[in-house]
Amino acid sequence: MPEWRELETFLRLAEELHFGRTAERLHVSTAQVSQTIRKLERRIGVPLFTRTSRRVALTPVGRQLVADLAPAFSAVGAALDRAVEAGRGITGTLRVAFGDAAGGQLLAGVAERFREREPGCRVEFREVRPAEVLPWLREGEVDVVLAGLPLAAPDLVTGPVLVREPRFLAVAAGHPFARHGSVTVADLARVPVLRCALPDPWLDEHAPAAAIRPRAGLQELLTLAGAGEGALPVGAHIRRYYPRPDVAYVPITDAPRLEWGLVWPAATATARVRGFAEAAAELVREPA
Incomplete structure (x- = not known):
């Protein structure tokens, strides 16, 4: 199975059709580009490029591989970029859900404080019915929900208690x-x-x-x-x-007393979610 670096080198060379420019884009030597392409061609069993002293060109097999591989490679790269961005918590959208008017009012106050720290992050509010809370969390419809506690499940994380009421x-x-x-x-x-x-x-x-x-x-x-x-x-x-x-x-x-707190999936505990939970805990600790 080809390695990621081999596929990346192949696609960059297919764009540039020049070993030197490809090496510059990948921050490697020209010899490394040549070695990587030869290794990939040995794996596949046919030449992917024709090389002369004046030009580099794709073979028919190379052109077909570009057509088949480029869309999937771009999609994987975009997905990884989104994951890195979400983990850093600098930009993007945080989707928070509430079940009633009081919950919406509390989350609006939390969002105001959170945006002061993360001005590049947009907070999107969603109203959720009780039966939708778990499906929305597990299917990625929202990132975090204000819910009654305990909402115990191995795939969920519960933040600190924000409200206790009779x-x-x-x-x-x-x-x-x-x-x-x-x-x-x-x-x-x-x-x-x-x-x-x-x-x-x-x-x-x-x-x-x-x-x-x-x-x-x-x-x-x-x-x-x-x-x-x-x-x-x-x-x-x-x-x-x-x-x-x-x-x-x-x-x-x-x-x-009934307790309320933020709940989110363990698999998507990004910096944005953690930052929002911290802002919520700070807000409720302040005197009313």
Whole structure:
């Protein structure tokens, strides 16, 4: 199998048709170019160039090899350049996703701080449904997501906790729980519980029979709760950002706080992603 250097030398000589100019482009000696081409021709078994004292020309086999090889070689080179650029984190686009208004507001503040450090990097925001979080991360649709924790998986990296908030239960305005000042975890067993498709170990433990709506977004789940089809565990910020006349938010007094943080694929932990996570951690450490 030819080596990368042999193919690069062959394509550069096919462009220049001059050993000296090819050597200058590759920063090697003319003798090295000649040796590399002879080695490649021995591998293939036929001459790729005709050489005289006055000119260098491609043979028919050489011309066909250029036609077949050049597009793929250019594509590989471009892919490597993009990987280097992404790893350095200097330019390009960082795609961040959020699931609701509060998350979008937090990420907008993080992006402002991040752009001060990386002015050449553009931040692109995407709104994501719970069922899309894992596919988007694993398929490269986005680079990083603000999600409820833990979102444990061997192929994902979780940044520091950015937000901790009390848990509430969203129920229909006319539900008996709406007249209570609070509920407990044990009360979850008394009502049908709604949840999205994202993993939630706490709900798995305390509401294992919860009805999971794989494609449902937040507004759809709140509508179901308001229609009396179930109770929806949410974070405290939902009460502030999504007040609805058909929904009452009741605190769950003995539930652990809900945690939020940034999650990204381990395979794409670029400097851009790490820099964004650092900016987020610094922002939430500052006094409000």
